[in-house]
Amino acid sequence: QREKSRADHLAKANSSWADNSIKIDAPKTVFTGYSSFSETDSKVLAIYKDGSEVETAVEGDNVVIVLDKTPFYAESGGQTGDCGTICNSNSGCAVVDDTIKSEGHFLHIANITEGSISKGDTVNASIDSEKRKATMRNHTSAHLLQKALRDVLGEHVHQAGQLVNENACRFDFSHFSALTPEEIQKVENKVNSEIFSAVDVITREMPIEEARKLGAMALFGEKYGNTVRVVQADDSIEFCGGTHVSNTSEIGLFKIVSESSVASGVRRIEAVTGWGVLNLINGYKNTIADSAKALKLANLTELPEKCSAVANELKEKEKKIESLGQQIANSQISGIFDNAKEINGIKVVSAKLENTNKDMLRKLGDALKSKEISFVAVIAGISDGKGTFYCVCTDDAVKKGVHAGKIVQKISAVTGGKGGGRPDNAMAGAGDTAKINDALNILETVVSEML
Incomplete structure (x- = not known):
């Protein structure tokens, strides 16, 4: 899934980064986005178009731009990459749609929207600050969510994947059953309690052993260096290289939207924060208002x-x-037995009825059985575009060798349907309802073979 996402992003610039065939001969990018949303003096180290390095990119070009330093966060750890603009002093401007990382270089996937940008240019690199702030709210809430889940459900809960962007927080975790409404409410309340408590979010780098002594949670299977970045909000302590709010109060509000299963032993919670909660509430409000209007309330x-x-x-x-x-x-069907064909003392009848469902067919069968006649009857009912065959046989007909289950099996096969049942009554679905009459036409032959 991660590789597919990465490949889709790379395809935006029609580049060949996905197979790592392009090597950048430049120092690794310095990321300044933890403390800054813009850099006024970044230098363009390289520009790539269609997989090849170019000196200059002009309006309309889809490119990958590499800078010496950048405030753009590159997609990692479940957090999506930043968007924004890269502009020079000569009115050249590029709109960045995504940012990814390759071997220490931050790759700004962009489109030149005005003028031109060249290698060596000094540029102003600015991220979409509102998008980043919303993403930060969702990322910090994911940390608070994991802690709340462990408090409510138990310490067996561990992160199994996540996606945080400007719209929502999606968190996958290990757990053996669906959460009850009460558990969901407890988890949500715990997260909001941390938000309302206005807890400072502290980020710092430290030796990995020191982080482990603090009880910092690491993502299972992830490889870490000797020095790690740790994000702490009250009792929530995690290894994390993502961007976060500086205080939990900046999240505003947290609301769980859904809880579901994604795999055996893995659950998923989707939640929104800040403006996302207000949008959710307004959506509910509009739905309620529209419903009331429809009911003239x-x-x-x-x-x-x-x-x-x-x-x-x-x-x-x-x-x-x-x-x-x-x-x-x-x-x-009141006159269904009038002029009925009789085979070996057994009357054989059939009928096709519109707007007749399975329950109605069963009641019709019961009504027919109340008559003191030896018979085999097949009634085809059509309801909501679907056809059903129902066969009823009297006890003396069964004793002579007929079998309702085998009859509907053969008849339904004509329409491409299938079914079966007991000797005295059985039901089958019709495949092509246009062939129901053809199917009923073979009833006498089928019964004759049994008798």
Whole structure:
């Protein structure tokens, strides 16, 4: 998944970075984005277009720009790369759509939108600060979320993957069952409690052994150097190279949107923060307002009661409709035995009925059985575009060798359907409803073979 994401990003500039065939002959990029959202004197070390290095890129070119220092965060650790602009003093400007990293060099995937940019230019590199701030809120909330999950569910919980961007926080973790509504609420409350407590978020670099002594959590399977960056917010302490808020109060508010399974023993929580929560609330508000309007309600508080009343009303109407449908179906087969073909003392009949579901077919079968006639009957019902065959055989017909399950099996096969059942009654689905009449036409032959 990570490789696919990386390849998609690289494809934006039609480059060949994905196979690492391009080597940059320049010092590694210095990242300044932990403390700054812009650099006014970055130098362009290299420009690549279509996989080849060029001296100058002009308007319309899709390129990869390498700088000596940059505030752009490169995608890593589940945090998406920064977007923004790179502009020189000659009105040359590039819009950066994504930032990735290759062997220590930060690759700004960009499009030249104005003028030209050349190797050696001194440029102003500025990230989209609002996007970054929203991403930081979501990243710090992911740390608080992991701590809350371990507090509520137990210390077996470990991060199994994450994605943090400006829109949401997606956190995968090890756990053996779905969270209950009560557990979700406890986790959410714990995260919000840390936010409302306005806890300072402290980031520092230290020897890895010292970090482990602090109890810092490392991502399973990740390789770390001798010196690591540690992010701490109260009791949440993790190894992390991502960008974060300086105080939990900057997150504003945290709301869990969903909890689901992604693999055996792995759960996923998706959540929003800050403006994302307000957008979520406004979305709910609009949905409620639209629903009230559709039901012609002036007072929104009456909505639950009105919905319940409408649901009950619909249920009653459905019962009446089904009852009327059953009466119509009964009337349609009232003369089904008139002029029926008789084989070895057994009457063989069939019928095709529209707007007749499985339950109605069963009731029709019961009605037919109440008649003192030896018979084999197959009724085909069509409801919501789907067809069903239902076969009923009287006990004396079964004793003579007929089998309802085998009958519907053969008949439904004509339509491409399948099914089966007991000797006295069975049901099968119809494949192509246009072939139902053809299927019913072979009933007498099928029964004759059994008798």
